[in-house]
Every structure is written in structure tokens, then in C-alpha cells.
């Protein structure tokens with residue numbers, strides 16, 4: 014049954030990073046109020062929300078108070094404890110539902126779910142001890158060892174090239190719930206961002222082509238010349254996942270495209286995704302507005318691309334040598350600067366992004382790289 018949360022109502026958000034910030038901006042544009050709950054203070058989301066609650070997710074009394082003060086709850090951070098969602102569920106609807114979060118917040122559960130519904134994933138093995146890792150590594154290198162839970166942006170994963178690296182990789186991971194994945198020498202990485210409404214309507218953006226640096230997304234570009242069959246397969250897989258998981262909200266499916274033109278699902282994110290940030294400037298409706306519409310029971314928006322675009326992330330290293338040269342980047346025509354209001358520019362920390370619109374993915378990427386380069390004080 015569709016429950017419409019009308020504009021003017023209050024949406025609760027769990028997690029307070031940049032995804033929550035961009036969600037809140039989209040929600041406010043549609044006339045909603047937003048309360049955010051996270052353990053942190055003066056956060057990217059809190060700075061633009063109506064109310065910022067700074068409490069641990071484990072403080073279930075505070076969680077209950079938060080839930081009583083809002084009309085619906087969503088999240089921007091999927092590693093929220095299950096008990097927190099269960100407590101909120103007693104008072105108000107959570108979208109996507111707790112089961113979606115449960116499946117996607119742990120790599121093994123996610124991969125088993127995907128395999129179970131017949132979707133191709135990167136070959137993997139669960140690992141619980143160094144001995145198990147040694148045994149499996151013998152015939153499976155190169156491979157990537159990942160923590161089963163709580164990994165993001167390349168944290169909690171190590172590539173293992175040969176047996177001499179096995180022990181240090183295991184120690185560095187510091188867990189006994191891990192996954193050993195075959196290293197895929199992929200041709201490219203792509204993602205499909207999609208949304209499903211309370212009524213089960215599904216919309217998708219066309220695939221974005223992604224490039225990572227040090228396991229962190231560096232560049233996302235609109236696609237132009239992907240083989241039609243690949244686009245069709247990616248779309249069908251995404252559609253099936255949204256339906257089988259019964260997602261109400263936004264979901265991103267990250268794929269590896271292999272050299273023999275096969276798609277493997279690498280990972281799911283049950284929320285707007287970094288690779289979809291270019292939808293803010295280059296598409297009729299952005300991924301954050303889709304999340305607002307989906308969780309509030311409204312019709313989903315048009316996903317037409319208005320222009321080709323490229324998005325580059327701005328990490329803390331740009332601050333090396335002082336405040337970046339913002340004026341330089343802003344002189345680029347059709348460059349859109351997004352900053353997240355984070356105070357401490359640490360290495361590898363996502364501080365903002367730049368989206369450049371152009372007539373082709375190629376020229377958009379070149380301009381985006383040049384615009385980013387112009388921000389640095391030190392020669393790159």
C-alpha cells in the first residue's frame with residue numbers, strides 16, 4: 014500500500030555525510046523538512062538539515078525520540094545497526110526496508126542473495142582464518158581479500174598477488190569474516206543507478222562508466238558507445254535486483270565488464286551512489302530527488318540525459334599547499350562545483366566533486382580533469 018508523505022512533512026535521515034547533504038537539498042527543494050541522526054556533529058547533512066541529532070546509533074531511546082519526530086525515515090549510510098532500524102520501525106516507516114539493509118551491508122549475504130537469484134557475481138569464497146586463506150590462495154591468485162562487513166571506498170580490502178603477501182594481507186584486515194574474490198582484469202567498470210517507488214514503478218539512468226584510483230571512485234562519465242546488449246543486460250539485472258529485494262528507494266548496481274563482454278556484479282548500494290552525482294547537473298531528475306520521491310510515495314522523475322557529463326571526485330589531497338584555487342576551476346565553462354562542507358581535508362577523504370557538461374563523454378572527461386588539475390597549488 015502506498016503511503017504518501019506530502020511536502021511539508023519531515024523526513025528523517027540516518028547518516029550525515031555528503032549523500033545525506035545532497036538528499037536534504039533535494040528534499041528541501043520539494044518543500045520537506047529534514048532531521049538527521051548520526052554520531053557526529055556539524056556534519057555535511059546537519060549543516061543543511063532542520064535538526065541535527067548527535068547520538069550513537071546504539072542509543073535506542075534517542076533513536077525512538079528521533080523516529081517519533083519524523084514522518085518517514087531513510088538512510089544515506091548502510092552500516093546502521095539492525096536494532097536501530099527495528100526500533101524505528103515501531104514508530105514510522107523506513108525506506109528502503111530493514112531487510113534490504115540487512116542483505117546489502119554484508120558482502121557474503123549480498124553475494125549469496127545475488128547468486129541465489131541467478132545473477133553473475135565475481136567468483137568468491139568465504140574466509141574465516143589464515144589457514145583457510147593460505148589454502149584457497151594457492152590456486153586462486155591474484156585475488157582481492159575483503160572484509161565481509163563495514164567496507165567502503167577501498168577500506169577493508171587488499172589485493173594479493175602472490176603467496177608471500179597472504180599473511181600481511183590477513184593481519185591488515187583484522188577480522189575473521191572475510192571474502193576472497195578472484196581478481197578481475199576487467200575491460201571497464203560501470204554502474205546503473207535506479208529507483209523503485211512504493212507502488213513498484215522502476216526507473217533507471219543509462220549506465221555510467223567508472224574509473225577508480227586506489228579503490229576509490231575517481232571519474233564517472235555518461236556512456237555513449239556501450240554495446241546495446243550490455244546496456245540491455247545491465248538494465249535487466251538491475252530491474253531484477255530491485256524487484257527481488259523489494260527496494261523502495263534508490264539502488265546502485267556496480268558491474269565489472271570483462272574482456273569477453275560479460276557483466277559481473279561487484280557490489281550493490283541501496284542508496285544514491287557517488288557514480289550518480291552527475292545526475293544533479295546532467296539529467297532531468299537527479300538521483301537524490303528520486304530517493305525523496307520514492308520514500309515519500311510520489312511518482313518517480315524523468316531520467317532523460319540533458320547533456321553528456323563527467324564527474325571527478327575532489328579528495329583531501331587537493332588541499333595540499335593550502336586552500337585550493339577554486340577561481341581557476343570556476344572559470345571552466347559548464348563546470349559545476351559541489352563541496353560538502355567538511356572541515357578536515359584528509360588524504361583520500363571525499364571533500365566534494367566537479368561535474369563538467371559537454372557534447373561527448375570524452376570531452377567532458379578531459380575538461381573535468383583539467384578543471385580539477387587547476388585547483389592544485391603543487392604541480393601534478
Ligand code: AMP
Nearest residue numbers: 135157166167194195196197225228280
Ligand atoms: P568495492 O569496494 O568492492 O566496490 O571495490 C572498490 C574498487 O576496487 C572496485 O570498484 C574495483 O575498481 C576494485 N576491485 C574490487 N574488487 C575487485 C576485484 N575482484 N577485481 C578487480 N578489481 C576489484
